């Protein structure tokens with residue numbers, strides 16, 4: 001289906017699915033909106049492994065396979081713990097929201113992704129006892145380890161914005177979010193059905209995974225409405241559609257080089273910027289935004305809302321001895337080793353690493369973590385250093401992506417920077433985002449053979 005026809009389809013067409021939006025408990029890890037299966041009946045028993053990995057997302061699966069490829073482990077030396085039934089390629093949910101992918105094509109059964117040589121505990125961690133080198137599962141089992149890798153991701157909290165959960169669950173409410181499997185396809189329907197009025201896109205204060213996604217979905221929506229003749233950036237006052245971006249941040253993006261370009265695009269495209277405005281509540285068609293520095297709340301009427309919930313560490317991480325003040329795992333920025341527990345490691349969204357939380361970051365973090373962990377197992381000093389590499393392929397319209405890549409301190413660290421200006425949106429980067437990354441992710445990265453910009457390894 002062409003982009004144009006998708007956005008201008010008559011209201012009476014069949015919508016993609018009539019399945020109601022179902023919310024599971026948000027106290028579950030975000031990947032696990034499904035029920036727990038296969039929890040081994042190991043109550044009050046104890047188990048021991050050389051390496052225990054908490055989390056079966058991008059980081060956990062990649063690390064487990066890189067460890068296996070080192071050839072230093074035999075069957076069941078490595079264990080992986082995760083309560084989820086499905087593993088999702090989450091970077092693809094923006095593409096689902098933009099009508100470019102089917103969400104089911106992005107998921108795989110988690111138990112199919114865990115190698116047969118890895119002991120899989122399809123259960124949730126209850127608590128960590130890092131002084132004893134053990135942890136407990138919800139089913140009561142005790143697991144002990146020589147080395148622990150903590151990468152269970154971040155909790156996307158749909159209850160953090162009053163009224164959001166009900167509005168999203170209401171099939172007729174024009175409120176959606178690409179930040180979960182259950183809701184990302186509602187975004188595609190809402191955008192395609194929209195004809196006129198005020199469209200509001202939000203970005204919360206605080207940590208978020210893929211800090212570019214809240215605006216990527218706005219740029220796709222804008223382009224779709226523009227192609228359908230509903231949005232006229234050159235004549236905003238006569239345009240049936242009006243677009244606002246309300247962000248808790250003072251800027252469009254955390255890295256000045258890309259932020260400047262994105263703000264230029266925002267101004268050119270006549271998108272209203274509401275900076276330091278944090279969505280705190282939804283009442284019917286009214287969004288309530290808290291301004292920074294105690295400047296009070298403002299109310300905004302909308303006919304369409306794309307909301308991004310607040311996110312934070314999972315409670316079992318936050319309340320543990322492993323957490324830093326913010327509740328994320330307190331690891332060294334370079335070695336990814338815990339600052340107080342020398343046999344504990346972390347990377348990805350659950351870690352306190354001061355960089356953006358993306359799957360691309362895992363391509364750089366996993367090899368460093370694995371190499372250092374293997375060194376420590378041989379009584380050597382960790383010598384690999386992570387430079388903070390992360391990336392955000394920013395969709396700026398259908399067919400174009402700005403490939404933001406940067407290291408600690410918001411310093412651009414670009415793979416193709418010698419040849420092209422990566423702040424300029426390009427078609428080649430779009431095909432990387434839409435076609436190449438989803439493919440290389442399942443074909444190589446999670447199998448432990450892809451190191452992002454460093455290419456294929458092992």
Ligand code: UQ1
Nearest residue numbers: 091359360363391415437441452453
């Ligand atoms: C990447 O490796 C990757 O994982 C497969 C992504 O998908 C989430 C990315 O978005 C990016 C940017 C990378 C980095 C790789 C290159 C070649 C820039």
